[in-house]
Every structure is written in C-alpha cells, then in structure tokens.
Amino acid sequence: MRASVLQIAVRPDEPADERRARVSGLVRRQHASDLVVLPELWTVGAFAFDAFAAHAEPLDGPTAREMGAAAASARVWLHAGSLIERGPADELYNTSLLFGPDGRLRRTYRKIHRFGFDRGEAALLARGGETVTAVLDGDATAGLTAGLATCYDLRFPEQFRQLVDAGAELFLVPAGWPAARRAHWSLLARARAVESQAYVLACGTAGTHAGVEQAGHSLVVDPWGEVLAEAGAGEETLVVDLDPALVAKTRAEFPALRDRVLGVPVPR
Numbered sequence: 001m002r003a004s005v006l007q008i009a010v011r012p013d014e015p016a017d018e019r020r021a022r023v024s025g026l027v028r029r030q031h032a033s034d035l036v037v038l039p040e041l042w043t044v045g046a047f048a049f050d051a052f053a054a055h056a057e058p059l060d061g062p063t064a065r066e067m068g069a070a071a072a073s074a075r076v077w078l079h080a081g082s083l084i085e086r087g088p089a090d091e092l093y094n095t096s097l098l099f100g101p102d103g104r105l106r107r108t109y110r111k112i113h114r115f116g117f118d119r120g121e122a123a124l125l126a127r128g129g130e131t132v133t134a135v136l137d138g139d140a141t142a143g144l145t146a147g148l149a150t151c152y153d154l155r156f157p158e159q160f161r162q163l164v165d166a167g168a169e170l171f172l173v174p175a176g177w178p179a180a181r182r183a184h185w186s187l188l189a190r191a192r193a194v195e196s197q198a199y200v201l202a203c204g205t206a207g208t209h210a211g212v213e214q215a216g217h218s219l220v221v222d223p224w225g226e227v228l229a230e231a232g233a234g235e236e237t238l239v240v241d242l243d244p245a246l247v248a249k250t251r252a253e254f255p256a257l258r259d260r261v262l263g264v265p266v267p268r
C-alpha cells in the first residue's frame, strides 16, 4: 500500500482559491498511491483565527467538491485535511474530510481537542463530539481501519486508545503544528504509534501565516515506532510504502495491547 503525505505551504500571499486549485493538481498527480493525506486547515491557515468565519464552508462547499473530484481522478483514498465547517446552527467546527477512491465523502471528523486554551480555536469553534474510524476497503489498503485525529488531539492518548478499541490500525493526523514545538510533534507521533502498535501518518503545513512559523516535518511512523519518512521544513511530498499486515504482526509478536489492565481501583 502506497501513501502520499502532502505537506502544503500555507502563505498569506496565496489566495485560498489558488491554493485549492494548486493542491487539487498535486492530489491528482498521486495516482500511483492508494492513500493521500493533506494537513489541517490548509485553505485558511490553522492560526489565522480572524479569517476563520470568512472561510467557513458547508460540507458540500468548494473545498469538498474539489477534493472529491481530485480523489476520484487519482482513484485514491483522500484524507483532505480539515476546513472550517459552518454547522446547522451557524456554529463553526474544525472538520476533517475523508473521501473514497470514487470521490464520495465517506467520513467527517470534527476536532475534539480545540487548541488555544481560552483563546483561538477554543473560543471560536465548537467541540466535536465523537471519535471516528473508517475501513479503507480496496485491494491495496486491505481493509485497514483508519482512526482520525487532528493536530492538538495528538497530545491526548485517551482519544487514541478509544480509536484502538474501535479497531484503528493506522492514524491519519492532519496538523498545523508550530515550529516552536516541533520536538513535541515528532515525539508524540512516535509515542502514539508505539503505544497503539499502529501506523501514524502525521501531515503538517509549511510556511508562516498569522505570524506563526509552521514546523513542517510531517512524518510516517510504523507500528514499531520507526520513522519511515520525514519531511523538512518546506513544502514537500512524502511517498511511502506501508505493509498492511505489519499491524497485526506487531500486535501478535509483541502483545502489549493484550496485556492492558483496566479498572484497577485508585487507593484513597
């Protein structure tokens, strides 16, 4: 199974519709892959809080339409990163979109852990209310179960445990992670892979927007915690071959997940 991780540069001098067309072209060129992953909020910029409302889209808006068409053209599973979704009561979410190789929207995931403490996302966006998995059917993707998480979610292992319990074997994690905490990004991506014995495809952005330099350094980690590929700081595409059987093999040969002890009482 081949995956492309597209680390997109988000720069304020490129209008959103031009970036959308450019990214669509990049996705269409990934027809030799089976799965393509884009970063978080790549149309607007994860830290461009003042622009969130103006860039909000419904789930059948321009980004979803263009990404669905690109997925169908390349015949790939496409995790199209996330966008600002305008919900039914006018509330805003940071919502990820997963398209099948027929271009149909198969899953959406509204980010659960909003970044910013009491400001930024945490003040502007509504919180997602459910964890999301998806079975990637197809010969190459071999029915692997993907678990969806977004950026700051990476800091919350309990969400990943819930996804493992729901069957997740690889995690698709779009992000707009700042350069200031790049060391946490790589460490957490590897930690989630090791503790879950699962692949992690962590796709960040490049460039600087709203005064926040992005970390880049997207990475693909295998179920043993080995980094299979890692980007630099600029715009870059990682193309990586994954072995769908490796998750079950790792879990069988080193059955740490089986040894979990749940419900031990805490002494007072």
Ligand SMILES: O=C(O)CCC(=O)C(=O)O
Pocket (backbone or CB within 6 Å): 046, 114, 115, 150, 151, 152, 153, 155, 176, 177, 178, 181, 184
């Ligand atoms: O947790 C971090 O350090 C970065 C999180 C973040 O930038 C986000 O979720 O948008």
